[in-house]
Amino acid sequence: MAWTKANVSLALSLVMVFLGASLADLSVGFYSNTCPQAESIVNRVVSGAALSNPNLPAILLRLHFHDCFVEGCDGSILVNNGAISEKNAFGHEGVGGFETVEAAKAELEAVCPGVVSCSDIVALAARDAIRLANGPAYDVPTGRRDGRVSNMSLAKDMPEVSDSIEILKAKFMQKGLEAKELVLLSAAHTIGTTACFFMTKRLYDFLPGGQPDPTISPVFLQELTTRCPRNGDVNTRIPMDRFSGRLFDKQILQNIKDGFAVLQTDAGLYEDVTTRQVVNSYTGFLNPFFGPSFESDFVKAIVKMGKIDVKTGSQGEIRRFCSAFN
Numbered sequence: 001m002a003w004t005k006a007n008v009s010l011a012l013s014l015v016m017v018f019l020g021a022s023l024a025d026l027s028v029g030f031y032s033n034t035c036p037q038a039e040s041i042v043n044r045v046v047s048g049a050a051l052s053n054p055n056l057p058a059i060l061l062r063l064h065f066h067d068c069f070v071e072g073c074d075g076s077i078l079v080n081n082g083a084i085s086e087k088n089a090f091g092h093e094g095v096g097g098f099e100t101v102e103a104a105k106a107e108l109e110a111v112c113p114g115v116v117s118c119s120d121i122v123a124l125a126a127r128d129a130i131r132l133a134n135g136p137a138y139d140v141p142t143g144r145r146d147g148r149v150s151n152m153s154l155a156k157d158m159p160e161v162s163d164s165i166e167i168l169k170a171k172f173m174q175k176g177l178e179a180k181e182l183v184l185l186s187a188a189h190t191i192g193t194t195a196c197f198f199m200t201k202r203l204y205d206f207l208p209g210g211q212p213d214p215t216i217s218p219v220f221l222q223e224l225t226t227r228c229p230r231n232g233d234v235n236t237r238i239p240m241d242r243f244s245g246r247l248f249d250k251q252i253l254q255n256i257k258d259g260f261a262v263l264q265t266d267a268g269l270y271e272d273v274t275t276r277q278v279v280n281s282y283t284g285f286l287n288p289f290f291g292p293s294f295e296s297d298f299v300k301a302i303v304k305m306g307k308i309d310v311k312t313g314s315q316g317e318i319r320r321f322c323s324a325f326n
């Protein structure tokens, strides 16, 4: 049979029908009939918990990223299954927010038992967190189901602070995310903090002879070495956006341009032609009038991140407790 245009497009549409049938998609308002209060309960729990921990929005946003990058967005990071638990992986060092997710789950189980997945709670909590930090509001497609695997060895490929820009791009590409999305999602570091632990190499062991990363602006280097002194307490935490660490804005991209990036990987975004162009596209002086909108592009990127390898339909399960398989 000759591959005419007509039957190529017929074949293509058959493939699409197949894909459509086997991969149920997420949808906005997935719980509107089965648990209409789902989103408002998550929002209330997150807002309440943030009152006593102002860094909670950042913690919950990071949790969503770490959940999605291992086994897909399936709540696998939440499970406690002993020493082997995924959450114990080095690549998840410092990740938190588990109690808040579990608290929301408990309220949801009381109202609509066995309906709302832990992975959806994580995605909704991240959305609410961004909004609490004054970031953009957006709809979260839901309908994820929870995974049944948790194994720390599966987290060995998490992006790390010492990764080169090439490795970072490759790790994101592996999850279907482009260089542009790497930049947009890294800009999540506009809120939150890092432990000095992650700064040691950049400040004291970057170049031969123990020299720091030369892309750090000299004034900022002074400040960073004061806050994270050599051989000091590696658990001390510093904001990742020097100017507005509790506000979800695009300041971090300007910082990256100006030598005020805190993490080595964020600084690296300005050392690569492709990612530098992306940073520049949101920070150019004409941007507010003509350039792309950071907020709307970030929203597209995080919604896409939230769809990585999701389980839907009859895959996985709806956990009763987020920290345990059923």
Ligand code: HEM
Residues within 6 Å of the ligand: 055, 057, 058, 059, 061, 062, 065, 093, 094, 095, 159, 160, 161, 162, 168, 185, 186, 188, 189, 191, 192, 193, 194, 195, 196, 198, 263, 265
């Ligand atoms: C590009 C690769 C990335 C690397 C290497 C990276 C690395 C890190 C590191 C080392 C920290 C400090 C952790 C600590 O000391 O507790 C951190 C914090 C954080 N990360 Fe990332 N990250 C990356 C991408 C992302 C993405 C894609 C998001 C979300 C979309 C994100 C959100 C956050 C947030 C909000 C914090 C602050 C957490 C807190 O204050 O406790 N990161 N990241």
Ligand SMILES: *[C@@H]1O[C@H](CO)[C@@H](O)[C@H](O)[C@H]1NC(C)=O
Residues within 6 Å of the ligand: 084, 151, 152, 153, 154
């Ligand atoms: C965890 O993963 C490792 C490496 O793939 C494997 O050898 C081990 O059996 C797994 N453990 C469990 C409990 O599944």
